[in-house]
Amino acid sequence: MEYTQSIRIKKVLIDCVLSFIGFAAPTIGLTFIIQPFMAKSMLANDYGFFLTVISVIRLFVNVGICTLANTRLLVQNKYDRLHLCGDFNILFSLISTLASIIILCVMLINDRPFCEIFLTTLVIILIMFHDYVTIEYRINLNFKRILIDNIIMLFGYIVGAIIFSITNLWQFVFISGYLSALLYVIPTTSLWREPFRKTSEFPHTTRKYTQFMASSAMSDSINYCDRILIYPMLGGFAVSSYNAAAVIGKAVQLVNVPIQRVIFSYIAKSNNLQYRLKIAIVVVGAIIFTIAYAILYYSSIYLIPLMYPQFYDAAIMILPIVIAGVIINTYASLINMFVMRFDKASYQVKISTARIVSYLSICLIFTPLYGINAFCYGILISSIVQFLFVLIKFLNIKFRIPISS
Numbered sequence: 001m002e003y004t005q006s007i008r009i010k011k012v013l014i015d016c017v018l019s020f021i022g023f024a025a026p027t028i029g030l031t032f033i034i035q036p037f038m039a040k041s042m043l044a045n046d047y048g049f050f051l052t053v054i055s056v057i058r059l060f061v062n063v064g065i066c067t068l069a070n071t072r073l074l075v076q077n078k079y080d081r082l083h084l085c086g087d088f089n090i091l092f093s094l095i096s097t098l099a100s101i102i103i104l105c106v107m108l109i110n111d112r113p114f115c116e117i118f119l120t121t122l123v124i125i126l127i128m129f130h131d132y133v134t135i136e137y138r139i140n141l142n143f144k145r146i147l148i149d150n151i152i153m154l155f156g157y158i159v160g161a162i163i164f165s166i167t168n169l170w171q172f173v174f175i176s177g178y179l180s181a182l183l184y185v186i187p188t189t190s191l192w193r194e195p196f197r198k199t200s201e202f203p204h205t206t207r208k209y210t211q212f213m214a215s216s217a218m219s220d221s222i223n224y225c226d227r228i229l230i231y232p233m234l235g236g237f238a239v240s241s242y243n244a245a246a247v248i249g250k251a252v253q254l255v256n257v258p259i260q261r262v263i264f265s266y267i268a269k270s271n272n273l274q275y276r277l278k279i280a281i282v283v284v285g286a287i288i289f290t291i292a293y294a295i296l297y298y299s300s301i302y303l304i305p306l307m308y309p310q311f312y313d314a315a316i317m318i319l320p321i322v323i324a325g326v327i328i329n330t331y332a333s334l335i336n337m338f339v340m341r342f343d344k345a346s347y348q349v350k351i352s353t354a355r356i357v358s359y360l361s362i363c364l365i366f367t368p369l370y371g372i373n374a375f376c377y378g379i380l381i382s383s384i385v386q387f388l389f390v391l392i393k394f395l396n397i398k399f400r401i402p403i404s405s
Contacts, residue, residue, distance in 0.1 A: 015262045018143040022150035023258035026177070029154045034161045038170055049110065050170045056106065057099075057124050062220050064095035065128050067212040069135040073268035074341065075205055076139055086197040087205050093196070096128045119171035126178040129192075136189045138265040145188060149181050156180025208345045215348035218356045222382070229363055230375060238372045241314035245322045245376075247307065248300040252292075256330050264337045278394070281335065289331045296323050314372075321376040325383045332387040335394050342397050355386040 039047050072088055079085070103124050107117040137145045160176030163169075186192070226246075230239045300319055305312045340348060362378035 012262065012266060015141065015143040016259050018147045019258035019262045020255060022143070022147040023261075024254055026150050026154045026157060027254060030157055030173075030177075034157055034173060037161060038164060038173070041165065041168065042170070053103070053106065053120060057103065057127060059220060060095075060099040060102070060124065061127055061131055063213055063216045064099060065092075065131045067216045068092060068095065068132065068209060069138070070264065070340065071205065071209040071212055072135055073139060073265060075201070075208070077269065079199075079201065082201070084199040084201055086195055086199045087202045088191070089194050089196050090198065090202075091206065091209060092128075092132050096125060096132075099128060100124055116169065116171065119169060119175065123171050123174045123178075126175060126182070130178050130182055130185060133189045133191045134185055136191045138261060141265055141269075143262065149184055152184050153177045153181040211345035211349055212340075215345075215352040218349075218352035222356060222359055222379075226375075226379070229367070230372070233367050234372055234375075237311075237314070240308070241311045242318065242322070242372060242376070244304055244308035244311040244315040245300070245319045246326070248296055248303055248323075252296070252326055252330055256333070260333065260337060263334075264340075267337055267341045270341070278338075281338070282391070282394075285331055285334060289327050292330075293323060293327045296327070318372055318376045321373070321380050325376065325380040328380070328383040328387050332383065332390045335387075336390045339390055339393050339397065343393060347393060351386060351389045354389055355382045358382040358385045 038050070042050065068088065068091055100121055104117065104121055107120055112120075134146065134149060137143065137149070154177070156177035156179065157173055159180070160173035163172040163176060226242065230242055297320065300323065301316070304315055304319075308315065336348075336351070339351075359378055359382035362381055363375050366374035366378065
């Protein structure tokens with residue numbers, strides 16, 4: 001028993017490493033190498049428009065596709081048990097069509113050339129299709145394929161950057177990256193071959209997916225609202241100071257996202273959670289994230305002067321608050337994976353509603369009066385509210401899924 005458990009723990013750790021490398025490779029390559037190269041070759045307005053469009057696409061992918069992936073992970077066992085096949089390609093087609101139409105409208109409103117409109121629509125279709133079908137790797141706990149997929153995507157980005165240098169069309173970076181990845185993904189997955197038909201579980205699955213999507217939309221909106229809210233209230237310098245203070249904390253996502261994907265993939269296959277493990281998660285998590293706070297804080301003190309020396313004095317004043325908000329939010333997200341697995345999806349909407357209401361009310365009321373510090377406290381308090389909602393449910397939930405569910 002102990003030997004089997006140690007083998008399982010070892011596999012989880014290896015999968016976390018594979019997932020991290022797979023996530024980090026294209027992310028770092030795109031963020032720190034390719035995008036700065038693109039910025040030097042594009043006009044400021046064009047580069048700003050590119051960043052805006054990509055942010056909108058990423059928002060749709062996070063809200064529409066990542067939640068669809070999580071929904072599938074949670075219900076896949078039931079579909080297998082009932083020998084059902086269907087539903088998900090219908091939901092994917094609906095959300096990808098909606099996203100494509102909205103992106104198309106954004107491009108038309110901004111009077112972009114037909115070539116850009118066509119290529120941008122192709123970009124969002126490729127990204128959403130890729131991120132949807134690769135959920136099969138997580139269902140099968142095959143993180144080695146995820147690593148290979150992302151390495152191929154990185155090389156595709158590089159080829160796309162070369163094409164961009166010739167055409168000055170940023171879309172080719174993503175088209176090349178995702179097309180290259182799909183050349184590997186399509187032969188090694190089967191989700192895209194599933195029939196477009198409804199099963200008896202379609203209403204239940206759609207309801208769960210809609211609830212997760214509503215929760216994700218509210219949570220992700222906070223990530224995109226900070227700079228939008230600060231600028232009209234406090235001006236550009238406050239935005240820059242906040243960005244400098246948050247830049248190291250935001251890097252937590254580079255580690256957090258791939259590890260959470262692995263853990264949630266394993267949780268989705270579990271039907272119960274022992275009480276001892278529940279307590280260990282809370283205690284060990286508190287210790288790890290306390291240490292993480294210290295590491296992030298002191299590394300920020302040394303790195304901010306190197307990256308943003310002109311904003312250091314202002315950033316250092318809000319740094320402890322910003323880092324605390326990031327750490328508490330990340331800790332809450334970790335525990336919330338268990339709540340997602342063992343509780344109703346509707347509770348996710350309650351968590352996100354409580355967080356965004358506290359966030360907006362504090363930030364909108366107190367920021368004009370007390371400045372950037374009040375805004376940062378608003379983020380911190382909203383993260384604490386989220387954490388308390390998650391922790392209370394986590395400690396009181398029955399961690400056993402009936403066979404019939």
